[in-house]
Amino acid sequence: MERTKKRSLNLLILLISITAIILGLGAYGYYKVLSTNQIYEGVSVDEFDLSFKTKEEALNFIRSSKEKELDEKNMVLSYEDKVYDINIREFDFKYNYDDAVNKAYSIGRKGNIINRITDIIDTKKNGVNISLNSSYDKNKINEFAGRIAQEIDLEMKEAEFHFNNGNITITDEVIGKKVKQEELIQLIENNIYDLNPIEIPVEIIKPTRTRELLSRINGVIAEYFTSFKGSKKERIENIKISAQALSKKIIMPGEIFSFNEVVGPRKKEFGYKEANIIKKGEFIPDVGGGVCQTSTTLYNALLLADVEIIERSPHSVPVKYVNLGQDAAVSYGFLDLKFRNNFDFPLFIHSRIMGDRLHIYIYGDKASKNYSIKIEPKVVETIEPKEEIVEDSALEPGTKELVQEGRKGYKVHTYKHIIKNGKIVETKLISRDFYKPRNYIYKTGRGSHEQEITIDEKE
Incomplete structure (x- = not known):
């Protein structure tokens, strides 16, 4: 019996010793795992396995690969014959290596020992993947879009019509181009990761006055004159100033012309003198007297050109320089003479003082007008x-x-x-x-x- 007890006690001591050794060795192993400066097994950043790597090793590992990859990340933008092949580093594009590695290193290092050991074991078994984030400087993209615009943008220019003593010369128009910078910036940002080719968005600005269209002004399609013989010098001066304001004006197809808008207010500061005007059926002196003779002469020239008259008013009393029913009274802010160019070609107005007469000519496409008025x-x-x-x-x-x-x-x-052909057809x-x-x-x-x-x- 005594021998049996002694044997049992020795066996217990042996078991306790073995258990202590086992536990001691386990604690030591976990102590080594918990105190390591390496990233735990199963942790990765994107496609990079960082198991058992220090933070420095992980940084170098990822950076060496991704920086080489960045060297080849180019975006190609084009418009007509212009091609821009730009590396995305130009936009200050970069990966946030430190942030990703710090997150990888933090796996298994949060909470108490039990939590840490649980995370380490779970990470080894199932793995943890961390995204490698990136960033870029939008201001760099804005600057790049601005440089492209400077190279592509082209100012639109209308064709110019020059009239010199009856001689007509026309300069070419220039079609304008304007890069849609905001749209381009958005395209670049949306494409920063896909790097597909981009067609640079450009607005085409077409001139309304082209050489082809202005070339249709090839001759006089109507003319009219009135006499100011016997008028006082102040009235004649007002006629000259207003006629000069009308001269060399081009009216495009569909455009509406306003006498008052073109001639402007009749004020002394613009050179107008005091002369008789008609007001409430009476002749009274006022600044700008005589301008109605200019508007009347224009009105009759327009009638003969067969344009669409939109607004016209007769005087309250007959005037001496034109037949009844053919006058056109104007008063700035009240009465106007307006017409619309209802032809498919531009019209050109030319005024001229010859002796005691005011002549107004309407130029257009002579070939398109096979009738008279x-x-x-x-x-x-x-x-x-x-x-x-x-x-x-x-x-x-x-x-x-x-x-x-x-x-x-x-x-x-x-x-x-x-x-037409000498006969009234309408x-x-x-x-x-x-x-x-x-x-x-x-x-x-x-x-x-x-x-x-x-x-x-x-x-």
């Missing part, structure tokens, strides 16, 4: 002025004094005849105008008997 105004009603008698106690009985000259009124219809009513009559006004002494008075009209 005749303007015919017809007085459909003449309205005789009435007589108004005002008694004045200061006058002797039987005395009569003319206070206001009377003037006939008219209703006028104006027609446009289209003539007639259009283009305006109905009314020129108000003005009554004669007399003062008579009290007690005068009413009697018929014969009046000589003064036109």
